[in-house]
Amino acid sequence: MSLITNFPLFTIVLSLFSGVLCTMLSGKTARRYTVSYECGLIVLVSFVLYYTIRTGTSFTYVMGEFPAPWGNEIRAGILESLMALIFLIVMLCSVLGGARFIDLDIDVSKVNLYYTLINLMTAAIMAILWTNDIFTGYVFLEILTLTSCGILIVREIGRTTLAAIRYMILNLLGSGLFLLGVVLLYDITGNLLMVSMHKTIEAISGQGGNLVAITMALGVLTIGLSIKSGLFPFHFWMPDTYGYATPTSGSVLSSLVSKCYILLLFKIYYRVIGIDLFERLPIEDILLVLGMCGIVLGSVSALHAEHINRMIAFSSAAQIGYIFMGIGIGGTAGYTAALFHILAHSVTKSLLFLTTPRLSEASGNSLLFKKLQGSGLRDPNTGFFFGAAAFSMIGIPIFAGFASKLLFASAAVGCGSTWKLIAIMVVLAVSSVLNALYFIRTLIRIFSEGEDRRRTTVKHGALFHISMSTLIAVNLALGLFSWVFTSLIERGLAMFG
């Protein structure tokens, strides 16, 4: 066994340890440590990605001396490693790009606790990506929930406390349902390891057995995780949560945390239920409809928002709708589109959330649209980064957003049902128009001359430029070389089940 197969374990255990370590460090040291540690993690995960691509199979790693149905197990394939790599890059760039606001928004004595939470969150994200055991998924899901609440409330203003309590209540409902679903599945299958569960479920469905309990359990799991990830009609917590958190938190919450829940749900569909059985259940169509509703209503709400961060948060709701729509379309093409959109959206949305506070800083610390007039001219660097991200969201060619929309359209063409095709095409067209409307309006607003023509006096550090450029580079890579990523995702899907 190669040394590289140990790396997924290291990413989890070392992240947990780093979290504990950061409580003992001062704020500045904790930041330096976290940044360098994340760089190290990126190297580790790249090795895993390289290894899985070279061997062409996924590998399982037994946690401890006891083999799988008895002990825990993690499993790494191309898909998981690719997701982990991009997520870690986004995480690192969010920490670097928002570092100045972390110092501004958070009390000095609590900065190291913030990095503790970031490290614990990294551990939870890694564990959810690698895990092959549904109960491990639950435990780390809870860590993810609690850390995301923590990084939300760390900016101590009234609004974040209020947003946090709403976020926590909904997440607790989701966790409760998820745990119940896991327990129901355990009662049906007598296993907690995903592969063994799948074998039992296959045996039950193969004998024409009773699928009612399985469908119910799956429904409960789906509702639980869609509440957590913010699928329509559970998207209403998003604007407050993302809009008022410190930029790093907003970026991490919108681009990584909600995606992790979706990936776990997808893993359950693919690995536990099995995709053949899943496509026979009605859940797929429900997800398709809810996803489309989410896209349209999210975009409409974004159009009405009076506050730039709320607009971006509502647009997040629409993007979550896209991802669920991809899962709802089904087939390899649909899943590829959904997974590609997860990557594209996390890279783009983090860029938006990291740039808006700097625009607001150039306009008297206000995020209201009327105050933002001309802020892109006052602070041209940030304006450029924001513009690039907005173009990607609109779906201008060469950016990632365009590639993912194309993938959705081609998946819809291949799905076989004319009604579905028409509905999806209409929704894609409507949402593209709405997207273009509100982002172009914003761009015009921030790039047209206002009364205030002073240049900003705030100097952005080199690290901000580096992190933003990295995000744009990844975005362009996803857009220009989308075929590389889609072929990787397709290969990953083949070894995912």
Add this chain to the structure above:
Amino acid sequence: MVANLLANYEEAFAIVLFGIGFTMLLFQRNLFKKLIGLNIMDTGTFLFLASMGYIRGRKAPIVVDGVTDPKAYINPVPAGLVLTGIVVSVSVTAIMLALTVRLYRRYHTLQLDEIYEMSKHLTEDR
């Protein structure tokens, strides 16, 4: 179905508890009552787990006198899951209580909808 439910009466009760707690957590307007709902919901899940692992006439899974026959003990797995669930429930309750304390200090009320309205109209929060 009714016969099945009567046979599974303990699980059925656990599910009823879960449903009551879930609805309280979702619909109660008072933060403390929401929290109580959360705890009822979790307890329902634990009861469900415990009754799932129970087998009539068998003992708790602690080996006594070297008897290692699987037919002698109940299923140990749900016990482990309940343990994890309890720890998570305690942690979440602590955080929710802390959030409640913070909100009460600021708004002097525990009614969530009043808090929402206040926050919408209070200038300092915008």
Add this chain to the structure above:
Amino acid sequence: MNKSRFLSWLYGETDVMEDILELDETSDESREQLKREKRRLRRELLRSGRAKKVIGAETKGFYALYHVVAVVSCIMLIGVLLFAVANLPRYGEENPETTEMVARYVEKGVEETGADNIVAGMILDYRAFDTLGESHVLFTALICVTILLRLDRKNMRKTYEDYYAIRGERFHDISREAIMRNVAAVLVPCIFVFGIYVLLNGQNGPGGGFSGGAVMGAAMIIFSAAFGFDKADRVFSKRLGAWVTFAALSFYSAAKGYVFFTGANHLENHIPKGTPGAILSGGLILPLDIAVGMVVAFTMYGFYNLFMRGK
């Protein structure tokens, strides 16, 4: 109790226990101040027309509908879930699907983990990864509560007395009560010993890190409540708590990381299992239980401190 008062309590509009169950007498002045603050907030709230929707009397109809919706959805949820329960394996009988997984835990558990308590062997040896996550859940909760309640620039309350003064209550210092002090002097050592007993016997009988730690945490809380924070700080200082938590969790990660690494790579594992039934048995289970117990005890004590005085 008259009915309307009961109903208004049920809907959470009034607190009937106000002024009855309060432990401390509150000074009139500070209570007035609190009321003024509340009135100010409501005035600001009422100034905008929309707010009437919530506070005004005309909302009764809306909330009646709201309650109906709540009850209906509750019954629907329960009904749907009961439908699933009706299709589950029978209660009180062995579930044939679970047999394979359980058989090894019971048959080989003692031999492979060295622990008589099969559940302890399962959660700390077979499925140790879950438990590693679980103790970090507790740690995360401690961090979140610290962020919320520790006093700082933005969350300004200097000491617990100040904090109570601002809230309009007088801090009721239980440690001045003779009964509390004398009872605690007897009880605290007993509870501590019992906690240690539960902690050390996790591998042989009911007990283990979480339960033992919770008992010890309770003893620490009683000690602090009875003898005052100043005395408690001399024994369990904040620094000590931080270091113990750090050491215990790092030891946990390191030990389990080592076991995972050697197990997965088929290397030899140098940890002796001990004789089942003795205190020193179960291989790593005893040290891990102690580590978990320390974390739980100090976390519980930390919660108490943060809620009481924000430190």
